Each structure stands twice: as C-alpha cells, then as structure tokens.
Amino acid sequence: MSSGLSTSNTATTPETTAGTRSPRRKTSHLKDVPETLELRESLRDRCAEIAARIDRSVPMTKDEMEQVARRTLEEADLPEGYLGWMMVMISSEFWKESLAAVPPERRLFLLPHCLKHAEGCPAEYDQFGMNCKECGACSIADFRGLAEEMGYRVLVAEGSPVVMKIIVGGYVDAVVGVACLNVLEKAIDKVLLAGIPCMAVPLLSSDCRNTKVDEAWVDEMIRTPFVPAQKVTRSYVHLMRAAGNLFKPENLDTLAPRIRTRGELGEDAVRMAEIEGMDAISATEHIAYDFLSRGGKHSRPFITLAAYDALTGGHGTGPEADTAIADFPKSVQRAAMSIETFHKASLVHDDIEDDDAFRYGQPAVHRRFGVPTAINVGDYLIGLGYRLLSRSSDDGVSSEARVDVLDALAAAHMRLAEGQGSELLWRDGKDRHLTPLDALKVYALKTSPAFEAALMSGVRMAGDAEPYREAIRTFSRNMGVAFQILNDLGDWIGDDTNKMSAGGDVFGGRPTLLWALALQSLPEEQATQLLELADSDCGLSDSERLQQVRKLYEQADVFHIALKLVDKHQARAEKVADEIDVEELRRLLYFLVDTVLERPEMPAPPVVKIGVTASLG
Numbered sequence: 153m154s155s156g157l158s159t160s161n162t163a164t165t166p167e168t169t170a171g172t173r174s175p176r177r178k179t180s181h182l183k184d185v186p187e188t189l190e191l192r193e194s195l196r197d198r199c200a201e202i203a204a205r206i207d208r209s210v211p212m213t214k215d216e217m218e219q220v221a222r223r224t225l226e227e228a229d230l231p232e233g234y235l236g237w238m239m240v241m242i243s244s245e246f247w248k249e250s251l252a253a254v255p256p257e258r259r260l261f262l263l264p265h266c267l268k269h270a271e272g273c274p275a276e277y278d279q280f281g282m283n284c285k286e287c288g289a290c291s292i293a294d295f296r297g298l299a300e301e302m303g304y305r306v307l308v309a310e311g312s313p314v315v316m317k318i319i320v321g322g323y324v325d326a327v328v329g330v331a332c333l334n335v336l337e338k339a340i341d342k343v344l345l346a347g348i349p350c351m352a353v354p355l356l357s358s359d360c361r362n363t364k365v366d367e368a369w370v371d372e373m374i375r376t377p378f379v380p381a382q383k384v385t386r387s388y389v390h391l392m393r394a395a396g397n398l399f400k401p402e403n404l405d406t407l408a409p410r411i412r413t414r415g416e417l418g419e420d421a422v423r424m425a426e427i428e429g430m431d432a433i434s435a436t437e438h439i440a441y442d443f444l445s446r447g448g449k450h451s452r453p454f455i456t457l458a459a460y461d462a463l464t465g466g467h468g469t470g471p472e473a474d475t476a477i478a479d480f481p482k483s484v485q486r487a488a489m490s491i492e493t494f495h496k497a498s499l500v501h502d503d504i505e506d507d508d509a510f511r512y513g514q515p516a517v518h519r520r521f522g523v524p525t526a527i528n529v530g531d532y533l534i535g536l537g538y539r540l541l542s543r544s545s546d547d548g549v550s551s552e553a554r555v556d557v558l559d560a561l562a563a564a565h566m567r568l569a570e571g572q573g574s575e576l577l578w579r580d581g582k583d584r585h586l587t588p589l590d591a592l593k594v595y596a597l598k599t600s601p602a603f604e605a606a607l608m609s610g611v612r613m614a615g616d617a618e619p620y621r622e623a624i625r626t627f628s629r630n631m632g633v634a635f636q637i638l639n640d641l642g643d644w645i646g647d648d649t650n651k652m653s654a655g656g657d658v659f660g661g662r663p664t665l666l667w668a669l670a671l672q673s674l675p676e677e678q679a680t681q682l683l684e685l686a687d688s689d690c691g692l693s694d695s696e697r698l699q700q701v702r703k704l705y706e707q708a709d710v711f712h713i714a715l716k717l718v719d720k721h722q723a724r725a726e727k728v729a730d731e732i733d734v735e736e737l738r739r740l741l742y743f744l745v746d747t748v749l750e751r752p753e754m755p756a757p758p759v760v761k762i763g764v765t766a767s768l769g
C-alpha cells in the first residue's frame with residue numbers, strides 16, 4: 153500500500169448517464185473488510201475528505217458511489233475486494249451532516265441479532281425483532297442502552313422492507329445501523345435512493361454468529377450530535393409519505409368523503425359479520441373504503457405527485473417539502489388518489505381471476521364476501537376513481553386538465569384489461585405455445601400503461617403535457633416490460649409478503665417470457681417435454697414439475713437472457729430520461745429506474761417452494 157492515500161482535487165459528483173451505468177452482477181467478491189483497524193481508520197478518514205467535496209444537493213446513486221470508491225482504492229493501490237466496504241464508508245460520510253440535522257428521537261438505530269452471544273443469549277423475539285435481556289454478554293445491550301437514552305428508536309432486526317415501512321410511514325427521518333455488507337448492500341439501494349440520511353458501521357465479518365464490529369465507531373455514530381442543517385439533500389421520502397397519507401381515513405374523508413357510511417375504518421379488515429349488521433346499501437361503500445385504506449406501496453400516487461412536483465419547481469423534495477406538498481391543489485391529490493383507486497379495483501378483480509387467497513396479509517375481498525360482492529366492490533372503486541377526477545375543486549387546475557387525465561386513466565384501464573385478458577385466455581386455453589414477442593406484447597399492455605398514466609397525470613396537472621407525451625410513453629413501455637421480466641424472475645425466488653403462494657408462472661399458467669424463451673431455444677425434444685410439464689396431470693408432483701422446468705430453463709439459459717433483456721430495456725428508458733430537459737423530471741425518471749428495476753439475486757439451485765407473483769404494490 154502506498155505511504156498514504158494520494159489527494160486528487162477533482163472529486164465532484166461523477167456523471168452517470170445511459171450506458172455509463174454498471175451492469176448488475178454478482179458482488180460476493182467485493183465484500184472484504186480491511187483487516188486492520190489502522191487501515192480501516194485511514195480509509196475512513198480518506199472517505200470523509202472525499203465526501204466533504206461532493207455536491208450534496210442530491211443523493212448519490214449507487215453507481216456514483218461505486219465510481220468514487222473504485223477510484224479511491226486504485227489511488228491507494230488497494231484490492232477491489234474492499235469496494236463494498238468503501239461504498240458504505242463514503243455513503244456514511246456523505247450523509248453524516250444530513251443525519252446530524254435529524255434529532256435523535258427521529259432516528260432509527262438498527263442492530264443485527266448476529267452480534268449476540270449465540271451460545272447463551274436469553275433474548276426473545278417478537279414481530280419487531282429481538283428483545284435483548286441486557287445480560288451484558290455482548291455489545292447489543294450497551295449500544296441499545298446508549299441509543300435509547302439519547303431518544304433513538306432501536307430495532308434488533310434486519311431487512312429493508314420493515315425499515316422502508318417505518319421510514320415511509322413517517323415514524324423516523326434517518327437511520328443509523330450496524331450490519332454485514334450483504335445486508336447493507338440490499339438496504340443501500342432503497343434507503344439511500346429515497347434520499348433518507350443513513351449511516352452504517354459494517355460488521356467485521358458476515359458469519360451470522362458471534363460477529364464483531366468496531367465498537368468505538370458505533371458509539372461515535374450513535375453520539376452524532378444534533379446540528380440543524382445549513383443545506384438539505386433532496387429526498388423523495390416526503391412525496392412517498394404524502395402518497396401513503398392520501399389513504400389515511402382522515403384524508404379519504406376530506407378528499408373523497410363517504411356518502412353513506414361514517415365511523416372508523418378499522419385495523420382489521422371488515423368482515424361479513426360486520427356488514428350483516430349494516431343496511432345493505434351502505435355495505436358496498438364500506439367494503440370499498442376499507443380496502444382502499446389498506447396496504448399497498450402507493451407507487452402510482454407517489455409517481456403522480458412526484459411528476460407534478462418535478463414540473464412545478466421540485467419543492468416537494470427540498471427543504472420546505474412538507475409545506476410545498478400540503479399546498480398541492482386538491483385536484484392533484486385527487487388525481488393521485490384516482491389512479492390508486494383504479495389499481496385497487498383491478499386488484500380485487502385480479503384476485504378473483506387468479507383465485508388468490510390473500511391480499512395485504514388479509515383474506516382477499518372475494519374470500520371474505522364471495523365473488524359477486526367482490527366484483528361489485530371493484531366496480532364501485534372504478535366509479536369512485538372517475539368521480540375523484542370529475543368533481544371540480546376550484547384550485548386553479550383547469551377542467552381540461554382533469555378531462556385529459558381522465559382520458560389517460562381510461563386509456564390505461566382499457567390497455568391493462570387487454571393485457572390481463574390476453575393472459576387469462578392463454579391461461580385457460582389448451583395451447584401452451586408462446587413466442588417471446590407474444591409475451592413482451594402482453595407485458596407492454598399489463599404494466600407499462602400504469603407507469604404512463606401515473607406520470608402523465610402528474611405532468612398534465614402541472615400544465616401542457618404534449619412536449620412529454622412521446623418520451624413518457626417510450627419510457628413507460630420500457631420500464632413496464634423490464635419490470636414484468638424482473639417480476640417473473642423474482643417468481644423463482646419467492647416474495648411471500650404480498651401473495652402467499654409461489655411458482656405461479658408454471659402452476660398458474662401465466663404466459664411468461666421465461667417460458668417463451670425456453671420453448672424458442674430448447675431442442676425439439678426438450679421443448680415438447682416442457683409443454684408436457686404445463687399439464688398438471690403429467691404424473692409428476694408439483695415440486696418435481698418445478699424442478700424439471702427449472703432444469704430446462706437453465707439448459708436454455710433463460711434467466712441470463714431475460715436479465716440481458718432487462719438491461720436493454722433499462723438502457724432505453726435511461727436514454728429517454730437523458731433527453732428530458734427539466735432536471736427534476738429527469739432525476740425522477742432515474743429514481744424510478746433505480747428503485748423499480750432492482751435485480752433479484754438469482755438463487756442457487758432450487759429449494760422448491762410452491763407459487764409466487766410480486767405486484768407493483
């Protein structure tokens with residue numbers, strides 16, 4: 153190693169445009185931790201120097217962090233293996249000032265349970281993680297004690313989904329954490345892209361048992377003093393929260409007041425017993441509003457609000473974000489609600505078409521009230537979706553704009569139904585032949601219109617949308633297709649938080665690109681074998697069928713071909729983003745690319761689990 157890290161004075165925000173972004177790849181060889189404390193400390197100091205010179209008005213993307221980390225390691229003549237560790241250090245130093253601007257009682261402190269004394273730890277677990285008994289056998293008790301004393305919320309748990317829920321739910325505004333590089337790699341994507349101040353100290357190993365950490369660094373990180381910020385790094389978290397808050401009962405009643413029912417929309421989903429006690433006419437409204445106020449990632453309303461914000465100055469991501477968003481015209485808020493209401497209607501109908509048992513961890517609407525009532529609730533939600541746009545609000549948004557948004561949503565609704573329809577006909581038909589082009593056509597109809605309608609609604613509410621119409625259509629088409637391919641790849645991993653079943657493509661008979669690519673590139677004999685495996689009476693158990701299909705998919709190399717297609721569609725979407733002249737809108741499109749097109753980590757050879765499909769949420 154050279155005698156000290158050389159100083160290059162050109163470190164500003166590295167440029168990332170379409171084609172310069174690194175393809176997604178395996179990263180296990182990039183997760184070494186520098187062996188000595190002395191080396192770790194000199195590298196951390198170097199990261200602090202570099203971060204101090206980086207423009208912090210907007211969050212760094214993962215690619216930008218990688219470029220800075222790589223250059224720093226090359227300058228210090230250090231191995232590439234430290235890359236993951238360096239990226240965590242650079243990102244922590246980048247966010248340090250923004251984190252200091254968040255008072256400790258608004259910070260979340262995350263600890264991994266693998267720090268515990270594995271042999272004798274008496275701690276118990278609940279749905280929020282581990283409850284340390286402070287026996288003192290490991291550092292968790294001390295760290296937790298110090299953090300709670302300062303006012304932090306502390307969780308001894310892992311996994312970005314719960315963290316994102318806590319952040320978007322508005323419970324905290326910053327995260328500090330201790331975790332191994334594997335967990336930090338997954339967390340970094342989501343938390344940082346949303347522009348949430350986050351610092352972390354990596355564990356010294358990823359052994360998952362009796363792990364160790366630089367305790368002095370963790371202590372120092374927890375004690376980061378509260379210093380109100382001079383400058384704020386832009387963040388989408390406020391718009392994400394605003395999208396979720398639209399469906400809180402108090403906002404539902406303000407923006408879309410109920411006509412027939414009053415009273416609380418409860419914690420537990422409404423059930424037949426409760427409905428039987430109501431007058432029949434009010435029941436439909438009650439079930440519909442109950443479902444509307446429940447679950448979901450609210451991606452569509454977020455996109456509509458963010459697109460509107462991007463074309464009205466971008467104040468919703470800046471220092472006065474909450475005030476700016478609160479001043480959004482009611483028509484804009486209703487347009488954002490409307491697109492989610494149409495989406496919820498299609499989910500009620502989808503669950504019937506696929507006979508899915510659960511939605512948002514609850515029995516699906518048709519499982520609680522029967523198919524006829526569920527169909528009717530879906531129709532009610534469609535009507536409510538139109539009503540949210542038809543009513544005027546005297547808030548400066550023209551009726552022409554509302555009609556144009558109505559038209560965009562209606563067009564999207566019809567195309568989504570065409571996509572769903574073609575999938576249902578294929579599923580219920582006998583012929584299992586499918587070409588990749590057929591599958592891609594269905595994908596472009598099934599998901600792209602949702603992106604397009606969400607973006608166009610926000611853009612049109614902000615003013616003339618014509619200059620952006622073609623760009624948004626091309627961007628959305630490529631995003632939708634890439635997302636759907638990733639969705640099918642994810643089917644081979646399993647995500648049981650949304651629909652508690654797995655392997656949906658083969659068992660559910662969905663026309664997927666993976667199936668089409670395999671049929672196209674397998675030799676005739678194997679292609680015939682694949683077609684036979686689609687038949688549940690082929691004499692094999694579900695797990696045997698799944699293993700056989702996976703073998704044929706791997707023989708046809710469909711997983712890698714599919715990932716390459718994702719890269720191609722992503723590059724096309726990024727090319728569109730690069731041609732957008734409004735910086736806030738360009739940044740939003742890149743944010744969507746980075747957050748929506750997250751690659752699944754392709755699994756090792758199959759551990760058979762039965763049936764999965766992830767949705768846009």
Ligand code: SF4
Nearest residue numbers: 273284285287288290
């Ligand atoms: S201090 Fe807490 S986490 Fe550590 S071993 Fe004891 S009970 Fe377990």
